[in-house]
Amino acid sequence: MSASFDSEKRNHRKLGTQLELFISMEEAPGMPFFLPKGMVIRDELEKFWKKEHRKAGYQEIKTPIMMKQELWEQSGHWKHYHESMYFSNVDDQSYAIKPMNCPGAVLIYNSRRRSYRELPIRYGELGLVHRHELSGSLSGLLRVRSFTQDDAHLFVLEDQVQKELHNVLDLIDVFYSKFGFRYKIELSTRPEEYMGSIAMWDKAEEDLKRVLQDRNADYQINEGDGSFYGPKIDFHLVDSIGRSWQCGTVQLDFQMPEKFNCEYIGEDNKVHRPIMIHRAIYGSIERFMAILIEHYEGEFPMWLAPVQVKVLPISQAQMDYALQVKNLLENKGLRVEIDDRDEKIGYKIRNAQMAKTPYLMVVGKKEMEEGKVSLRNRKGISEVLILENAIQFIIDEMRK
Numbered sequence: 299m300s301a302s303f304d305s306e307k308r309n310h311r312k313l314g315t316q317l318e319l320f321i322s323m324e325e326a327p328g329m330p331f332f333l334p335k336g337m338v339i340r341d342e343l344e345k346f347w348k349k350e351h352r353k354a355g356y357q358e359i360k361t362p363i364m365m366k367q368e369l370w371e372q373s374g375h376w377k378h379y380h381e382s383m384y385f386s387n388v389d390d391q392s393y394a395i396k397p398m399n400c401p402g403a404v405l406i407y408n409s410r411r412r413s414y415r416e417l418p419i420r421y422g423e424l425g426l427v428h429r430h431e432l433s434g435s436l437s438g439l440l441r442v443r444s445f446t447q448d449d450a451h452l453f454v455l456e457d458q459v460q461k462e463l464h465n466v467l468d469l470i471d472v473f474y475s476k477f478g479f480r481y482k483i484e485l486s487t488r489p490e491e492y493m494g495s496i497a498m499w500d501k502a503e504e505d506l507k508r509v510l511q512d513r514n515a516d517y518q519i520n521e522g523d524g525s526f527y528g529p530k531i532d533f534h535l536v537d538s539i540g541r542s543w544q545c546g547t548v549q550l551d552f553q554m555p556e557k558f559n560c561e562y563i564g565e566d567n568k569v570h571r572p573i574m575i576h577r578a579i580y581g582s583i584e585r586f587m588a589i590l591i592e593h594y595e596g597e598f599p600m601w602l603a604p605v606q607v608k609v610l611p612i613s614q615a616q617m618d619y620a621l622q623v624k625n626l627l628e629n630k631g632l633r634v635e636i637d638d639r640d641e642k643i644g645y646k647i648r649n650a651q652m653a654k655t656p657y658l659m660v661v662g663k664k665e666m667e668e669g670k671v672s673l674r675n676r677k678g679i680s681e682v683l684i685l686e687n688a689i690q691f692i693i694d695e696m697r698k
């Protein structure tokens with residue numbers, strides 16, 4: 299099998315349409331529309347994200363999509379990022395649509411006085427950002443103009459930096475292993491256009507290097523590819539057919555706290571400056587979904603599958619029983635559909651297979667009379683089981 303053929307049947311745009319996950323429309327180029335089934339996957343990814351971040355001591359925030367021009371001038375985005383931003387004018391005030399979530403998180407940090415006892419503060423934000431990518435480079439969910447970053451901004455004391463970086467790297471392991479991804483690490487250093495002093499940059503680069511060395515991590519140096527405000531560690535996922543995709547990032551930043559005058563009162567009762575860590579794990583939910591679609595070739599694990607079980611009555615005579623099966627499954631919290639069309643069973647099965655539904659429950663006259671179902675997996679292997687046992691089997695699969 300050639301690589302291109304394999305890539306083609308995994309193509310997330312093709313599968314996105316076939317599985318009814320998302321669509322792209324002329325009315326908003328590069329800004330995908332999510333369909334109900336795509337929303338289920340998004341929602342599950344976000345639920346998992348929220349759960350793991352709560353466990354790791356993060357607090358969630360939400361900051362506005364557009365904020366006044368002066369804020370972006372202060373943050374440096376106006377100078378260093380202007381060409382990728384969208385703008386708007388309201389009441390003779392100039393606003394920018396946020397291309398990054400950082401300034402919003404800083405405003406919340408600065409909204410009151412902070413003590414060293416509160417640090418580290420870890421603000422997580424599933425923040426919708428807009429960036430003006432060239433129209434020629436747009437592609438499905440991979441290259442878009444609006445996307446949700448699974449962002450977080452940590453405000454830490456100097457002697458907390460190493461530990462917090464390790465914690466972030468641990469969390470990244472939790473996420474990527476959940477999906478069966480291996481990953482490669484790159485350390486991106488000072489770019490040509492940068493903010494702040496070279497001494498600060500050198501220190502930040504050293505800090506990141508030390509964490510990677512402490513973990514005995516293999517990494518490559520990517521000279522000059524850091525953000526304008528700091529160096530970063532980038533994570534490149536390796537998918538099921540060996541392709542790599544840049545997703546997560548951890549950035550160490552001494553500049554933004556300076557620009558925004560972030561402070562805390564130290565143990566010595568004096569005013570100090572915290573250090574900021576920016577980080578994302580999925581990178582963007584949209585892009586991560588594109589990668590997952592291709593990684594799984596549309597065959598999502600149970601917890602992500604938009605429809606987990608499809609009930610297929612062989613004829614209208616089994617419709618009541620099929621509805622009963624559906625209700626029982628739904629009461630167990632499963633996502634279920636029923637194919638009640640007056641079509642041949644072979645046709646219905648093929649349809650459900652095209653939709654890559656993990657489990658089908660076929661019910662005919664015999665199954666109905668015996669209180670059973672014919673349970674069929676994606677590989678086409680089927681087994682007739684007592685309904686109760688079939689449901690239990692599905693629930694066990696769900697927990698895997």
Ligand SMILES: [Zn+2]
Nearest residue numbers: 398399400576
């Ligand atoms: Zn940030």
